[in-house]
Amino acid sequence: MRIRKLTAWHVCLPLKRPFSHASHVRQASENVLVECVLHSGTTGWGEGVPREYVTGETPRTCFDQLAETCLEEQLSGEFDSWKDVITICERFQPAQTDKNPRDSGSNALKCAVELSILDAFAQEIGVPVSQLVNHFPPAQSLRAKINEVRYSTVIGFGRRLRNKALKMRLYGFRHCKVKVGAGDDDVSRLRTIRRWIGPDVDLRIDANEAWLPDELPGRLEPLEQFKIRSVEQPCPHGMLTELASRKSQLALPIMLDESVTSLGDGKRAIELGACDSFNIRLSKCGGYLASLRLAALAQHAGLGYQLGCHPGESGILSAAGRHWASSVGGIQYVEGSYDRHLFRQLLTHEDLTFGYGGRAPALTGPGLGVTVNPQVLRDVAIREQTFPVS
Ligand SMILES: [Mg+2]
Known part of the structure; x- marks a missing residue:
């Protein structure tokens, strides 16, 4: 197998309702999609969610980096096994003009490109992407086979808190994350x-x-009465x-x-003793493989890890997250697969929205198991560019 070309899209996906947290309010999600076309004609899809305040990326920096990277040198090799495809994916190192000191300045782009290659490869050999964990030595201690994923829900800011909480209870969620820190009413909100x-x-x-x-003891102590985990x-x-120096208090x-x-961030946090767990998100952390490496790092250090998501992920990242969460053991919480709750129109033909109780089955078809609806893609695309590979 060989990659013929990559096509990237900058898309703007309107959200049903604005989503807010302490540092942002969002009405639409600007994502980058990548389609990988093999010489056989098989195509795979990937997605990244570039957020300037998280990894310093924007959709424009993703396109610039793709244009400046020598794709022929990095991605044109033959691959017929998991080992080969993993090597190709990890060889992809986008050119960065302003080198990000945390080594994350192309993480969303890496995620989009890597997922598109893994999807194409896994389709070609007829197995789900979740099989990857069995062929990636750094992740051997994480391997698990989970038939059903239980997603956590989230409560943001805004009115009708009582209705929201009651709705989550009636819907049977086991886990709920509450956004705090945007005002001084967290105690009454949590109550x-x-x-x-x-x-x-x-x-x-x-x-x-x-x-x-310095504020943490005063902010957190009044919230502990609500059995916060x-x-x-x-x-x-x-x-x-x-933060690390305050942690013991x-x-x-x-x-x-x-x-x-x-991985560098993760190692530093462990050295400092700054935390008890990591929130791993595929796009934020540089893709499927890098996220497995981070989970293995956490596990070896005796820390917990959850699989998080960016609000605004389409069905492509929902599918990738489902594969990851159904093949990795010991995950504390799983977030994502909000599809129909977030968007009026789904970008993928498949609807991956979780069901009652946040339950959703492992995906067992080949590849990521999602296909993009070309009509919806045309409606939401802002920019499209093709990059030849071999
Ligand atoms: Mg967060």
């Missing part, structure tokens, strides 16, 4: 949510970098040392999200 979601739902909070390390990214990602376990975008 309402706990009251209406019930005592048994596992609640955790995400502050999206809202607080300074962990706090995600309480401080700005650059304040890891300060905090009762709540810390999950890092914006602070962990690469």
